[in-house]
Amino acid sequence: xxxxxxxxxxxxxxxxxxxxxxxxxxxxxxxxxxxxxxxxxxxxxxxxxxxxxxxxxxxxxxxxxxxxxxxxxxxxxxxxxxxxxxxxxxxxxxxxxxxxxxxxxxxxxxxxxxxxxxxxxxxxxxxxxxxxxxxxxxxxxxxxxxxxxxxxxxxxxxxxxxxxxxxxxxxxxxxxxxxxxxxxxxxxxxxxxxxxxxxxxxxxxxxxxxxxxxxxxxxxxxxx
Amino acid sequence: xxxxxxxxxxxxxxxxxxxxxxxxxxxxxxxxxxxxxxxxxxxxxxxxxxxxxxxxxxxxxxxxxxxxxxxxxxxxxxxxxxxxxxxxxxxxxxxxxxxxxxxxxxxxxxxxxxxxxxxxxxxxxxxxxxxxxxxxxxxxxxxxxxxxxxxxxxxxxxxxxxxxxxxxxxxxxxxxxxxxxxxxxxxxxxxxxxxxxxxxxxxxxxxxxxxxxxxxxxxxxxxxxxxxxxxxxxxxxx
Numbered sequence: 418x419x420x421x422x423x424x425x426x427x428x429x430x431x432x433x434x435x436x437x438x439x440x441x442x443x444x445x446x447x448x449x450x451x452x453x454x455x456x457x458x459x460x461x462x463x464x465x466x467x468x469x470x471x472x473x474x475x476x477x478x479x480x481x482x483x484x485x486x487x488x489x490x491x492x493x494x495x496x497x498x499x500x501x502x503x504x505x506x507x508x509x510x511x512x513x514x515x516x517x518x519x520x521x522x523x524x525x526x527x528x529x530x531x532x533x534x535x536x537x538x539x540x541x542x543x544x545x546x547x548x549x550x551x552x553x554x555x556x557x558x559x560x561x562x563x564x565x566x567x568x569x570x571x572x573x574x575x576x577x578x579x580x581x582x583x584x585x586x587x588x589x590x591x592x593x594x595x596x597x598x599x600x601x602x603x604x605x606x607x608x609x610x611x612x613x614x615x616x617x618x619x620x621x622x623x624x625x626x627x628x629x630x631x632x633x634x635x636x637x638x639x640x641x
Numbered sequence: 642x643x644x645x646x647x648x649x650x651x652x653x654x655x656x657x658x659x660x661x662x663x664x665x666x667x668x669x670x671x672x673x674x675x676x677x678x679x680x681x682x683x684x685x686x687x688x689x690x691x692x693x694x695x696x697x698x699x700x701x702x703x704x705x706x707x708x709x710x711x712x713x714x715x716x717x718x719x720x721x722x723x724x725x726x727x728x729x730x731x732x733x734x735x736x737x738x739x740x741x742x743x744x745x746x747x748x749x750x751x752x753x754x755x756x757x758x759x760x761x762x763x764x765x766x767x768x769x770x771x772x773x774x775x776x777x778x779x780x781x782x783x784x785x786x787x788x789x790x791x792x793x794x795x796x797x798x799x800x801x802x803x804x805x806x807x808x809x810x811x812x813x814x815x816x817x818x819x820x821x822x823x824x825x826x827x828x829x830x831x832x833x834x835x836x837x838x839x840x841x842x843x844x845x846x847x848x849x850x851x852x853x854x855x856x857x858x859x860x861x862x863x864x865x866x867x868x869x870x871x872x873x874x875x876x877x878x879x
Contacts, residue, residue, distance in 0.1 A: 419748040423755035430756055434763025454708045455731035456760045459753045461704045462735030464696065471693055488682045492690040499694025508702050520659030521666065522695055524859070525688040528670040531856050534849035535674060541842070551835045558839030559846070566847040595840050598798045602805020603837025605777050606830065609806075610813050612773035619762035619769075630758050631751045 424625040431623035472496070558595055565592020657868065664864040667856055781806050805833040 437445040475489035503514040547553040565588045575581030621627035647656035669684035709732055711718040712725035734756055740749035783799035784791055812830030819827045
């Protein structure tokens with residue numbers, strides 16, 4: 418009951434979703450749409466577990482007066498505020514929720530990621546060394562792609578000399594060529610591996626060979 | 642059509658207040674470039690709370706209300722004549738997730754997880770074949786001999802792509818020892834992988850830089866010029 422039922426649920430749900438793709442019958446398509454909605458409903462409940470975990474961490478931090486605990490009150494208060502105005506007063510355009518999203522979340526999100534420009538560049542500066550052929554290829558590809566996106570910078574470095582003009586004109590094309598041919602070749606090899614790996618993992622889950630997602634509960638993982 | 646006027650608080654437009662808050666938060670995050678500080682920590686925790694709240698609200702309005710609450714209690718909102726009681730099944734499955742809080746019955750939480758895993762696994766098989774395997778295979782079947790339709794340069798580029806894919810696959814094939822001709826192919830595969838990683842890295846850096854430019858542009862054009870420099874200029878009769 419504790420293990421067999423979930424394995425059966427996984428098998429039936431998995432087989433139906435895989436098979437319906439090859440049977441384009443109206444009934445199958447309706448059931449497919451309905452099951453997808455069911456999945457979204459169940460996932461919504463799973464989100465509550467995630468939020469509970471986040472809140473518990475911060476509440477615990479406040480309760481025990483751990484380091485930087487006052488900031489946890491900011492996290493909890495902003496979470497509660499967002500939920501109250503979003504669920505209580507709606508999330509349409511022009512609503513309070515939309516205002517907070519536009520003037521608080523969007524700038525925070527964009528700035529947080531733009532901050533990475535500094536860290537990623539400084540990390541590259543510290544670690545990129547042309548010590549071997551592989552490292553040199555990685556370095557050259559990265560530099561060419563970066564310069565290809567801002568060809569004007571080459572004029573700044575080389576001036577309006579012959580080399581500067583040539584690089585300014587051709588670097589975007591060289592960068593595009595790298596992105597479209599050798600880079601695609603490497604990525605495609607990885608994609609084939611990912612696709613075959615996903616199919617194999619999906620089959621393992623459906624057939625009950627892979628069961629790690631069912632572990633964790635203290636109710637027993639035995640074959641009861 | 643006339644533009645909607647933003648409401649006001651104490652005679653100040655909410656749009657202006659919003660720009661000031663956005664500018665403050667942008668600078669608060671950038672302050673981390675100097676060192677970790679209380680203003681950055683405040684903005685960081687605000688981001689965590691607001692993002693989590695955003696996720697809950699969107700899930701509520703996009704999934705819970707239209708797929709569960711409306712079909713059950715307000716069928717007219719979703720063009721139904723009578724309540725659709727079948728949605729009770731996923732509702733109950735979802736509620737079983739909370740059995741994790743009761744140690745004696747926490748095994749029941751496996752049922753909804755099993756359901757979602759089954760759905761995703763079943764979907765993954767045709768999706769992987771349809772979106773990854775076949776289109777990528779098709780895109781690799783390229784002409785590698787120059788002729789009427791393709792130039793010598795295109796043929797060389799295509800050859801490089803086809804050879805690169807085969808060599809990369811050789812590198813990932815671990816059922817045979819990487820020695821001899823196969824070892825050479827796998828070594829060449831590593832070279833292609835390195836170019837791919839380098840190009841991805843360069844692309845990521847530039848994407849982050851364009852975000853940075855966007856933020857600096859916002860600070861200068863939407864905040865500094867109209868809300869700081871211009872009023873100061875007016876104040877001094879400029």
